[in-house]
Amino acid sequence: MIVDARSISKRFGNRLAVDQLNLQVPAGTCFGLLGPNGAGKTTTLRMIYGVTKPSSGTILVFGSDIARHLRAVRSRLGVTLQHNVLIEQLTPVENLRVFGRYHLLRHADLSRRIEELIELFELRSHAQVPVKNLSGGFKRRLAIALSLINRPELVILDEPTTGLDPAVRLALWSRIRTLQAAGTTVLLTTHYMDEAQRLCDQVAIMCGGKIIDEGVPAELIASRLARETVEFDCDSAEEAALLDGAGAFPRRLRSGRRIMLYLDDATTLINHIRRWDQGDRRALVVRPTNLEDLFLSLTGTSLENDL
Amino acid sequence: MSVSLPHAVAVWRRNAAIYKRTWLWNILPNFFEPVFYLVAIGVGLGAYITQMGGTSYISFLAPALVSVAAMHGASFEVTYNVYVRLTFEKAYDAMLTTPIEPDDILAGEVLWAVTRSSIYGGTFFIVVALAGLAPLPSSLLVLPLVPLTGLLFALIGMAFSLRIPTIDLFSYYFTLFLTPLFLLSGVFFPLEERLSEGWLWVAEILPLLHPVRLARAAFRGEASLVVLWDLAYLLGMSFLLVVLARRGVQRRLTD
Numbered sequence: 001m002i003v004d005a006r007s008i009s010k011r012f013g014n015r016l017a018v019d020q021l022n023l024q025v026p027a028g029t030c031f032g033l034l035g036p037n038g039a040g041k042t043t044t045l046r047m048i049y050g051v052t053k054p055s056s057g058t059i060l061v062f063g064s065d066i067a068r069h070l071r072a073v074r075s076r077l078g079v080t081l082q083h084n085v086l087i088e089q090l091t092p093v094e095n096l097r098v099f100g101r102y103h104l105l106r107h108a109d110l111s112r113r114i115e116e117l118i119e120l121f122e123l124r125s126h127a128q129v130p131v132k133n134l135s136g137g138f139k140r141r142l143a144i145a146l147s148l149i150n151r152p153e154l155v156i157l158d159e160p161t162t163g164l165d166p167a168v169r170l171a172l173w174s175r176i177r178t179l180q181a182a183g184t185t186v187l188l189t190t191h192y193m194d195e196a197q198r199l200c201d202q203v204a205i206m207c208g209g210k211i212i213d214e215g216v217p218a219e220l221i222a223s224r225l226a227r228e229t230v231e232f233d234c235d236s237a238e239e240a241a242l243l244d245g246a247g248a249f250p251r252r253l254r255s256g257r258r259i260m261l262y263l264d265d266a267t268t269l270i271n272h273i274r275r276w277d278q279g280d281r282r283a284l285v286v287r288p289t290n291l292e293d294l295f296l297s298l299t300g301t302s303l304e305n306d307l
Numbered sequence: 308m309s310v311s312l313p314h315a316v317a318v319w320r321r322n323a324a325i326y327k328r329t330w331l332w333n334i335l336p337n338f339f340e341p342v343f344y345l346v347a348i349g350v351g352l353g354a355y356i357t358q359m360g361g362t363s364y365i366s367f368l369a370p371a372l373v374s375v376a377a378m379h380g381a382s383f384e385v386t387y388n389v390y391v392r393l394t395f396e397k398a399y400d401a402m403l404t405t406p407i408e409p410d411d412i413l414a415g416e417v418l419w420a421v422t423r424s425s426i427y428g429g430t431f432f433i434v435v436a437l438a439g440l441a442p443l444p445s446s447l448l449v450l451p452l453v454p455l456t457g458l459l460f461a462l463i464g465m466a467f468s469l470r471i472p473t474i475d476l477f478s479y480y481f482t483l484f485l486t487p488l489f490l491l492s493g494v495f496f497p498l499e500e501r502l503s504e505g506w507l508w509v510a511e512i513l514p515l516l517h518p519v520r521l522a523r524a525a526f527r528g529e530a531s532l533v534v535l536w537d538l539a540y541l542l543g544m545s546f547l548l549v550v551l552a553r554r555g556v557q558r559r560l561t562d
Binding site for chain 2: 012049051052053070071072074075077078079081083085087089090094097098099101102103104146147150156
């Protein structure tokens with residue numbers, strides 16, 4: 001295991017941010033920690049790289065106790081924080097150089113590594129422009145590049161694509177896959193379920209400081225819900241009458257006026273609703289069930305709502 | 308937990324890399340400030356004062372102002388600049404994802420503040436020397452005093468900055484601490500001629516008093532036992548403040 005956290009808890013005053021959490025990240029995987037804001041994801045990460053001390057429990061990273069071998073462990077991992085920490089007055093190359101010195105990289109080695117990262121993250125065109133003049137996508141790429149300066153074996157990404165436009169997200173996802181293909185272990189947090197589904201071999205869903213479910217995304221979905229989701233607007237008053245005689249559903253969830261039904265084959269249900277609507281066809285969405293649904297079914301909370 | 312010098316130097320080099328971009332614009336005001344002081348107070352006000360502390364007023368003032376420059380050079384760095392790096396830029400959060408530890412950050416920042424204070428105090432000294440107010444070679448002894456003064460005020464500032472919850476409190480630091488120190492530490496008038504014996508003892512607590520007295524002794528080229536006490540104060544107080552600042556940096560940067 002690259003990360004092995006055993007029953008870690010963190011208390012801030014009266015608030016229990018992380019509650020008896022167990023987390024195992026196997027080597028070479030991309031592991032996703034999912035959950036809404038305030039679930040305890042960032043606190044968990046901070047404990048793993050040793051800035052926050054757990055109130056109880058132990059954490060082994062690369063098999064070493066983080067509390068006792070802080071410098072040695074940190075020299076082998078890289079962290080991209082939720083918010084970009086860049087020196088705005090300096091260029092990307094200068095930022096990389098400053099960061100490389102934190103790892104005590106020697107000049108020649110550092111220059112070589114900077115070249116590689118400029119290449120990998122396609123920063124060449126703006127390599128000599130002060131960071132303050134760069135776009136959000138460029139900045140995020142640079143922030144991730146910084147965390148790779150020491151060729152880490154474990155990369156921790158705290159919400160790597162929050163606030164980025166779709167094209168930039170796609171580009172970053174492909175970089176993360178490249179890293180993983182090269183043997184790097186990736187541990188990321190996200191509240192985008194599509195991101196987790198595309199990138200992660202394994203996910204753990206966090207809520208209220210606890211892991212409420214974990215496993216391979218597709219298997220989790222299959223075991224809890226069904227393959228397809230039919231989604232449409234309908235009052236709760238209308239619901240019973242509408243669905244009467246439509247068959248049995250393993251799961252059904254409601255969020256405001258929106259109702260979601262999970263089933264393995266949606267055809268019968270769609271026909272049933274069309275008949276009920278009699279020409280006045282309501283908008284129906286039929287889509288594959290995703291992690292978002294799983295999260296909703298586990299917590300009864302939509303991800304858009306902060307806990 | 309212990310400090311690693313190479314990591315502290317990496318922190319220092321971060322600040323140096325930024326300073327290098329703007330050093331010329333940064334350093335110019337350091338030359339103007341002493342000129343204004345010497346002209347306005349030394350020459351202007353000094354014209355009405357035949358002598359003070361046994362010399363012309365401008366010669367009385369010049370060495371003390373070198374110490375004040377060292378104090379200010381360090382203080383600006385460890386107050387607003389450190390606070391911005393801590394809370395707005397989150398630079399320390401990023402450092403703590405690398406093998407750098409809180410003690411290294413403290414050491415690197417203090418080292419950088421000492422550097423800034425040396426640049427500030429050093430340029431002030433050059434202006435004073437060019438004005439013919441620094442008797443050579445004895446006044447050169449003020450040069451090692453400048454970083455020592457910087458160290459003391461870097462640590463005082465760090466201990467303060469790491470404990471305050473909001474940036475607004477720095478105005479108290481400047482108006483209720485540094486300004487009275489500047490005005491009441493024997494820079495503008497000799498305390499021993501204005502205070503009673505009892506109050507003189509109390510005044511010994513003022514941190515700027517000691518660098519000022521040492522700078523005057525250097526300019527005069529005379530040593531006395533008081534010099535040893537002043538040096539002991541600078542070093543002893545710095546040592547105590549290291550303990551205080553270390554506790555502050557741990558508490559502020561880790562949880």
